[in-house]
Structures are given as C-alpha cells and as structure tokens.
Amino acid sequence: MAIQDIFQSIVAFNDAHIAEQVQAEIDAGTDIASILNEGLIQAMDAVGKQFGEGKLFVPEMLRAAQTMKVGLEVLRPHLAGAEREERGTVVIGTVKGDLHDIGKNLVAMLLEGAGFTIVDLGVDVEPEKFLEAAKAYDARLVAMSALLTTTMPQMERGVRLIREAGLHAKTVVGGAPVTEDFAIKISADGYGADAPSAVELARTLTSER
Ligand code: B12
Incomplete structure (x- = not known):
C-alpha cells in the first residue's frame, strides 16, 4: 500500500478500495497531512486538470469526488481530533448556485479539529x-x-448583509477562483488559500475582538 494507490483510486474514479487504502496508510503511521495532500488533494487537482482539458466529463468528475469523500471520511477523526479548546462557532457553506463541497468540508473538518464549533449550511x-x-x-x-x-458575486452579497447587520461575526472567503484581491474588494475580513490557512485565519480573526 502506498499514497500512490490512494491517488490512483481517485483518478480512476474507483471507490471500492479507497477506505482500506487510507486506513492502511494511517495504520502504517504515514503523516496525515501527506495522505491528505499527496493522496487526496493532488488527485482531485489532476482530475480537475483533465476536465479542464476536455479529457473527462462531469459524471467522471462526480465519481472522483465521491471517491475522495470516502477517503476523507476515513481521515476525518484524525483531522478533527487534534485540538479541543472551545473557540466559538463558525457558520460555513458553499454560496448560492454552487454545489462544490469537498474543499468546504475539508475546511470545516480542520476548523473543528482546531476547536471551533461548526454549523455547516451545506451547498447552494x-x-x-x-x-x-x-x-x-x-x-x-x-x-x-x-x-x-x-x-x-454571492460572496459579496453575503459579506455586505453581515456587515450591514452590525454583527460581531467576521467573514472569510475561499475556494479555487477566489483571491486575496477579491476578498479585499468585497470587504471580507479574510481570505484563505487552503484549509490549513483557513485555520490560521480563523484563529487570528477570532482572537482580535
Ligand atoms: C469535483 C468537481 C466537481 C464536482 C463537485 C462534487 C462535490 N461534491 O464537490 C461536480 C461534478 C458536481 C462538479 C460540477 C461542476 N463543475 Co466542478 N469541479 C470539480 C473539481 C474537479 C475539483 C474541486 C475540488 O473538490 N477540489 C478539491 C478541494 C480540496 O479543493 P478546493 O475546493 O479548491 O478547496 C480548497 C481551497 O480552495 C480552500 N477553500 C475552499 N473553500 C474555502 C472556503 C474558505 C472560507 C476558505 C478560507 C478556504 C476555502 O481550501 C480547500 C482545501 O484546501 C474542480 C477543478 C479544481 N481543480 O478545482 C472543478 C471545477 C471547479 N468545476 C468546474 C465546472 C465548470 C463545473 C460545472 C459547471 C460543470 C458542468 N458543466 O456542469 C458544474 C457546476 C455545478 C454547480 N452548480 O456547482 C470548473 C469551474 C470553472 C470556473 N472557474 O468557474 C472547475 C475549475 C473545472 C475546470 N477546470 O474547468 N464539479
């Protein structure tokens, strides 16, 4: 068993063995971040690239995503178990019109692991x-x-509504097409490029009241 097998399962859209492959890597003591980054995330990137090049289509992308989700669920307790100090509640979701949730779920899992209580509103x-x-x-x-x-643009509306309501909640945005410049433009309080930086950002923003 190797991380490469996990990668292969995802790019071959085969969810038959991914749970045992991920479990085997955990049992072998492989670094959890390596399993996540080199196995699951890099494979999904490869799938996205092939989709972008017109080499595969939505049904395959969906099966690859499903395979990744099965793998992520096996990793979940290891991602979420790291730290348990109550840091407050994070409301998270994928914006209107958008059904992608793998990255959002990953961010939620790491935030949960960092001690935040998660209210996940899902997609759309x-x-x-x-x-x-x-x-x-x-x-x-x-x-x-x-x-x-x-x-x-749905993010802009969301950020504006929260600001106008005068809540103490800070807003953070992310996802592949989102940039720091965009976050500044829409007056969000922060932008994170990936799940670990979302955790850093959340810690920083919630420690300054
Ligand atoms: C899997 C996938 C799908 C799956 C989604 C399944 C699911 N349950 O999520 C399905 C098949 C449903 C799908 C559908 C579509 N998809 Co799609 N999809 C992808 C794909 C291949 C991977 C996305 C993914 O899961 N990546 C892995 C995760 C871990 O990464 P991530 O989401 O970027 O998240 C990380 C960071 O961005 C960040 N992050 C994410 N969210 C947040 C939030 C915060 C607050 C913070 C701080 C950080 C953060 O942290 C995460 C972890 O590190 C991408 C290509 C790509 N490489 O991005 C295309 C892609 C996003 N899809 C695309 C398209 C076009 C579509 C469709 C329109 C296709 C169609 N013709 O129907 C539909 C749209 C459906 C809809 N209304 O949403 C395009 C988007 C182009 C664009 N720029 O607008 C892409 C880029 C593919 C491409 N190369 O063209 N898709």
Whole structure:
C-alpha cells in the first residue's frame, strides 16, 4: 500500500478500495497531512486538470469526488481530533448556485479539529441564510466557499448583509477562483488559500475582538 494507490483510486474514479487504502496508510503511521495532500488533494487537482482539458466529463468528475469523500471520511477523526479548546462557532457553506463541497468540508473538518464549533449550511446557500445562521448561532466567523467564478458575486452579497447587520461575526472567503484581491474588494475580513490557512485565519480573526 502506498499514497500512490490512494491517488490512483481517485483518478480512476474507483471507490471500492479507497477506505482500506487510507486506513492502511494511517495504520502504517504515514503523516496525515501527506495522505491528505499527496493522496487526496493532488488527485482531485489532476482530475480537475483533465476536465479542464476536455479529457473527462462531469459524471467522471462526480465519481472522483465521491471517491475522495470516502477517503476523507476515513481521515476525518484524525483531522478533527487534534485540538479541543472551545473557540466559538463558525457558520460555513458553499454560496448560492454552487454545489462544490469537498474543499468546504475539508475546511470545516480542520476548523473543528482546531476547536471551533461548526454549523455547516451545506451547498447552494443564499446570502440571507448565512446572515440568519450567524445571528441564530452567535457566530464568531462566517466562512463562504465558491468554486465557480459565476458564484463569487454571492460572496459579496453575503459579506455586505453581515456587515450591514452590525454583527460581531467576521467573514472569510475561499475556494479555487477566489483571491486575496477579491476578498479585499468585497470587504471580507479574510481570505484563505487552503484549509490549513483557513485555520490560521480563523484563529487570528477570532482572537482580535
Ligand atoms: C469535483 C468537481 C466537481 C464536482 C463537485 C462534487 C462535490 N461534491 O464537490 C461536480 C461534478 C458536481 C462538479 C460540477 C461542476 N463543475 Co466542478 N469541479 C470539480 C473539481 C474537479 C475539483 C474541486 C475540488 O473538490 N477540489 C478539491 C478541494 C480540496 O479543493 P478546493 O475546493 O479548491 O478547496 C480548497 C481551497 O480552495 C480552500 N477553500 C475552499 N473553500 C474555502 C472556503 C474558505 C472560507 C476558505 C478560507 C478556504 C476555502 O481550501 C480547500 C482545501 O484546501 C474542480 C477543478 C479544481 N481543480 O478545482 C472543478 C471545477 C471547479 N468545476 C468546474 C465546472 C465548470 C463545473 C460545472 C459547471 C460543470 C458542468 N458543466 O456542469 C458544474 C457546476 C455545478 C454547480 N452548480 O456547482 C470548473 C469551474 C470553472 C470556473 N472557474 O468557474 C472547475 C475549475 C473545472 C475546470 N477546470 O474547468 N464539479
């Protein structure tokens, strides 16, 4: 068993063995971050590249995503178990019109591991729903994910609603097409390029009140 087998399962859209492959790597003592980055994330990047080049299509991409999710679930306790100090609530979701949730789930798992309580609104979340949940759960942070350039404007609406409501919740945005410049432009409080930087950002933003 090797990390390469995990990578191969995803690029071959084969979820039959991925759970045992990930478990075998964990049991062998392989670094959890390596399993995640070199096995799961790099494979999904490879799939995305092939999709971009027109070499595979949505059904295959969906099966690859499903395979990655099975692997991520096996990793979940190891990602989320690291630290347990209560740091407040994070409301997280993928913005309206966007159904991509793997990156969002990963960010949620790492934030949970870092001691935050997670309220996951799922995918296709209206800006108003982020606001409602931020109020209802007295959130310290509202985290929005977008993978489509066409759904990024929904982040702007969400950030604006939360600012206008005068809540203490800070807003953070991320997802493949999102940039630091975009975050500044829409007046979000922060931008994270990946799940570990989302955790750093969350820690920093929630320690300054
Ligand atoms: C898997 C996938 C799908 C799956 C999604 C399954 C699921 N449950 O998520 C399915 C098949 C459903 C899908 C559908 C579509 N997809 Co798609 N998809 C992808 C793919 C291959 C991988 C995305 C992924 O999961 N990456 C792995 C995760 C771990 O990375 P990530 O999401 O970027 O998240 C990381 C960071 O961005 C960051 N992050 C993410 N969110 C947040 C939030 C915060 C707050 C922070 C701080 C950080 C952060 O941390 C994460 C972890 O490190 C990408 C290509 C790519 N490489 O991105 C295309 C891609 C995003 N899809 C694309 C397209 C076009 C589509 C469709 C329109 C295709 C179609 N014609 O129907 C539909 C849209 C459906 C919809 N309305 O959303 C395009 C988008 C182009 C664009 N710029 O707009 C891409 C880039 C493919 C391409 N090369 O063209 N897709």
